[in-house]
Amino acid sequence: MSQPRQAGDRRPTLRDVAELAGVSTSTASLVFSGKGPVSPGTADRVRAAAEELGFAGPDPLASSLRQGRVGTVAVVVEAPLRDAFRDPFALAVLDGLAEELEAAGRSMLLVAQPADDPVRAVGQLATQAVDAAVFPLCGLRDNPVVAHLGARGIPLVGAGSPGDPGVAHVRVDxxxxxxxxxxxxxxxxxxxxxxxxxxxxxxxxxxxxxxxxxxxxxxxxxxxxxxxxxxxxxxxxxxxxxxxxxxxxxxxxxxxxxxxxxxxxxxxxxxxxxxxxxxxxxxxxxxxxxxxxxxxxxxxxxxxxxxxxxxxxxxxxPGAEKGRALGRLVRAALDGEPVADVDFEVSLRVGTTTAPPPAA
Amino acid sequence: MSQPRQAGDRRPTLRDVAELAGVSTSTASLVFSGKGPVSPGTADRVRAAAEELGFAGPDPLASSLRQGRVGTVAVVVEAPLRDAFRDPFALAVLDGLAEELEAAGRSMLLVAQPADDPVRAVGQLATQAVDAAVFPLCGLRDNPVVAHLGARGIPLVGAGSPGDPGVAHVRVDxxxxxxxxxxxxxxxxxxxxxxxxxxxxxxxxxxxxxxxxxxxxxxxxxxxxxxxxxxxxxxxxxxxxxxxxxxxxxxxxxxxxxxxxxxxxxxxxxxxxxxxxxxxxxxxxxxxxxxxxxxxxxxxxxxxxxxxxxxxxxxxxPGAEKGRALGRLVRAALDGEPVADVDFEVSLRVGTTTAPPPAA
DNA sequence: CGATTCGATCGAATCGATTCGATATTGTCG
DNA sequence: CGACAATATCGAATCGATTCGATCGAATCG
Missing domain, CATH: 3.40.50.2300 (Response regulator)
Incomplete structure (x- = not known):
């Protein structure tokens, strides 16, 4: 039974759980990660101890530090969020991207990079751990954020500015x-x-x-x-x-x-x-x-x-498809596969807004 | 001068920088964080060493682990992202929220919680380090994500379901x-x-x-x-x-x-x-x-x-104002201030779509 | 001139997990 | 019955920083 924590108590850690269950922290870790062999009895004792202490799982931060993987992908939109969200095409791209990233078990860290102060986003991202970054929109040339993340060795994927070296692109002619x-x-x-x-x-x-x-x-x-x-x-x-x-x-x-x-x-x-x-x-x-x-x-x-x-x-x-293409590039980059630029095809749709010119 | 890194080299760490600069890692840390007194000459040597190694700043992950602060706020939208982004009101709320969070130096981690599988978001968030979480939309009652994050002791702020204990609310009657x-x-x-x-x-x-x-x-x-x-x-x-x-x-x-x-x-x-x-x-x-x-x-x-x-x-x-109110609650919670529910006022606007009923 | 303070720097502990290699236990096979 | 394999568990190193308390030299004060 989970007890209400006392004020002043710090949050329980894996070690606390292991101690209560009478096992080593390494074994307790194995129980939560599912890797390595653990006897059913031991696993149950550990889980019971976790329940009793109200332990909600290993600290994501510590876990990420050790594993060198965060599970987060930065999505940099080069506009105030308001504007990006008003454009149905941008939304479609984000939607497709979200779909693909979600399937890969990654979360989206949304970062706005307003045109009037593109450098501020660097400061914001500098304190942020991410596995990769996507620039789903048109893309500013010589983006300082690209430079920063590139220096950190983070895989970069974009839809615009095919000029930036080190960025894998979904290209449109x-x-x-x-x-x-x-x-x-x-x-x-x-x-x-x-x-x-x-x-x-x-x-x-x-x-x-x-x-x-x-x-x-x-x-x-x-x-x-x-x-x-x-x-x-x-x-x-x-x-x-x-x-x-x-x-x-x-x-x-x-x-x-x-x-x-x-x-x-x-x-x-x-x-x-x-x-x-x-x-x-x-x-x-x-x-x-x-x-x-x-x-x-x-x-x-x-x-x-x-x-x-x-x-x-x-x-x-097709915006959603473009977003998915970006997502697939991210996945490939994170899986350590070689990533090459992708060419994205577009087509003409004739609607009701064009006709021959009026007779002179 | 920044050298291109050799293949096989691992990314430089603060310790590498400190070593090259001939100082201890603690001093080097002080240079980057700006806390504590460091002589100008030492600071310059450290910065030069960082430049030479292509060190882009302290690892956010390690830094966060030590400081117990991530700089990220989870924003849980209880819908596929596509739908949430189609609703202008939801966008306005997100916009105001983004504004306030950005001013507080926090990034938004976007998490979709589709109605058909609300539990999956728990798995996604369980591996994610966040300082707080916001439920900006209507809010599902008995949300499992609320339960999980609550157990982790993460401050929760919402706009709906004033029933959930442990969540600070921006309330509308x-x-x-x-x-x-x-x-x-x-x-x-x-x-x-x-x-x-x-x-x-x-x-x-x-x-x-x-x-x-x-x-x-x-x-x-x-x-x-x-x-x-x-x-x-x-x-x-x-x-x-x-x-x-x-x-x-x-x-x-x-x-x-x-x-x-x-x-x-x-x-x-x-x-x-x-x-x-x-x-x-x-x-x-x-x-x-x-x-x-x-x-x-x-x-x-x-x-x-x-x-x-x-x-x-x-x-x-006023959607943007509601979003800002949510953002302020988050800030207060993160600053350790006591947070109380906020009542949000609405008003009637008479437009052109109402008139007396047609004569019988 | 000795005592004291201040500024700069360092060493070591710590954050909370994961993981590798070692060890102990049990079971199987020749 | 002894050797060997498989299974379960543990101890210790590690990820990369931050921060507290200690140290040391120089400057200030009476």
Whole structure:
């Protein structure tokens, strides 16, 4: 029977249990870990002693120290948690990742790395024991957290910045992927094609960008998609960068592109994310434009937006599957298997938001 | 200069650094922790040695073991992560919690406890070192994780199940809160008032429920709100339970209540969550009913649903603030301060979804 | 100038387990 | 009946730090 502990008593340890059961701590340890042979009688006595003392199992900390394994994987999201959780695609990735990690018996340590102070996360992680770390989102280039964890010899897995050495990547050919939607609208006959880009920098504002902005781009996926777009339509095609990955920011960017006389207005907008694309659709509607009659809009990610009354033409990138792929890389790395970058395939889905350009 | 480590070399430890710097490990420790007096020259030598060996700081595990503090707080969400992340209210709570914990220098260990296998989370947490645990959501009654962590003597903080002893609570008077919307529609003159309840059990299905279902309710907030509703309108008022906390489930529940001849149809539906209420509004519209002309709908939580073209009449429960309150309780518990339950205030917001009942 | 204090450093104990190699006991086989 | 194997248990080393009390030299004070 478990006794209520007296105030002042310290929590019982394995040694206390062993003592009460009349065995050595090594034997008691064997009982809890299940390794090594222990006679049934002894095992019962140890368990009874544990029950009596209210011993809830070996201290995870001590156990981890000895075994050199924590069971925890850091998941670094490069945004305030609020924003990361608002993006359905990020959620899908996290979900798939959680599924795979859980199956491997690992827990997720969530670490936010806000753009305005990316170094703080280093301090937070420096005191944190983890077996591996995942950067499931786009990935900041030259991330200081990557440097720190790398120095600690912790396996690193990411979905972005394939530049970072020492990080195993689930790679997407961003430039090629945006080419799917871009070619689609070009194939429909559009000639005035514009684009809305995701933030290229941590402190991005909603504004027009030019090729010069590409050089200092710190978010490689946004940069890659932008490059892919310009490669196909020429570097003079107007592009507006959205400050954040939200419907509101997409709407603001859409207004910037669409609020002008019909003759100058783009007839198609290739957007780098579904959430932003939904904002562009909304901006068009607010300006009295028909989608796709007056303007075609494409997205990226292929997330489910049940509240949008249209189906976006978009690049489908199975988020949960991407998360699982990341999880499998982590497992492989932790099992000491050699890990190689994985190429992740995306595909075009034609929805209701694209059509040939309006007759001039 | 940091040297690339040779294969076969083990990671450098504090002792290696101390040896190279020609000091004792205790002194080296003092340099990294900043406690105790160390002469500037010695400190520099130690830091230089660390740099040379590529020592990234004291092992968090060993450090934690000695100090008896991990810096991690478990956040147990009683759902698959996917569902928890879809609910804007849950996100707001997590966001506020994350803010407060981050300020306290603690990281969040995310643990999912799916309804179909609540015991598995115990196994996962048993090997995990944490300083405290938070149950930010509604809270399952008699949660086995609560029992396990309680036995380990870990401070527990929750937002639901005020029944569990040993857990400090941020309490909401659920019955009183649902009374705000219920009284509101009664005051408008409605007499045929129905309700949509959140799941009362882990394995709930979308179906009508009666007072008998209240007895076995495992989710105390859903039960409390339901009780509060019946207390005001009488136990014969029809109630449908939604299987999940999603717009779709709300729509299904709404159909069950509203798809009948006008004479029997409720003229007001008091819903236990905004997400469900949005589904009810959608069900009404799908049935050709005007909201609030034909039927009034109220929600609960006060979340932002930008894609809904109405403003819900609802009980505003500031999620982020609730999360911060939870975070403050955790901090207090970890600082060894006495923690008392906190009462959390909610208020009525009248939106566009309620009006007097249609003339007979 | 001797006593005292302060600052810097060190040695050893400790946190709570796991695990390897050794030992004792029992059972089996030739 | 003696040798050997298998099983159960134990003792001691170890994981990598932190921290307390002790020590030693230099500076301060009366």
């Amino acid at each position: 961003e430039a090629g992927a945006i080419g799917l939607t871009t070619r689609h609208v070009l194939g429909l006959g559009h000639t005035r094609v514009a684009s809305v880009a995701m933030a290229l920098h941590p402190a991005a504002t909603t504004r027009a960008v030019t090729a010069a902005d590409l050089d200092g781009a710190l978010y490689p996926d946004a940069g890659g998609r932008l490059r892919g777009f310009w490669d196909l339509v020429g570097p003079d095609a107007p592009v507006v960068q959205a400050a954040a990955l939200t419907v509101g920011a997409g709407e603001a960017a859409g207004r910037l592109l669409l609020d002008r006389p019909a003759a100058e207005r783009p007839t198609a907008v290739v957007v780098q994310a579904d959430l932003l694309a939904a904002g562009v659709v909304r901006a068009a509607q607010a300006l009295g434009l028909d989608v796709p009659g007056d303007v075609s809009v494409t997205g990226f990610d292929g997330v489910d937006l049940p509240w949008l009354d249209q189906t976006l033409t978009t690049v489908v990138q | 659920e019955a009183g809160a649902i009374g705000l919307t219920t009284r509101h529609v009664l005051g408008l003159g409605h007499t045929r008032v129905a309700s949509v309840a959140m799941a009362l059990h882990p394995a709930a299905t979308t179906r009508a429920v009666t007072a008998a279902d209240l007895d076995g309710a495992l989710y105390p907030d859903a039960g409390g709100r339901l009780r509060g509703f019946w207390d005001l309108v009488g136990p014969d008022a029809p109630v449908v339970q939604a299987a999940a906390l999603t717009v779709g489930a709300g729509e299904a529940a709404g159909r069950l209540l509203l798809d009948r001849p006008a004479a029997e149809r409720p003229t007001a539906v008091v819903v236990q969550a905004d997400l469900l209420a949005a589904g009810v509004v959608r069900a009404a519209q799908a049935l050709g009913l005007d909201v609030p002309g034909d039927v009034s709908v109220t929600g609960f939580d006060g979340v932002d649903l930008p894609w809904l073209d109405q403003t819900l009449t609802t009980v505003v429960q």
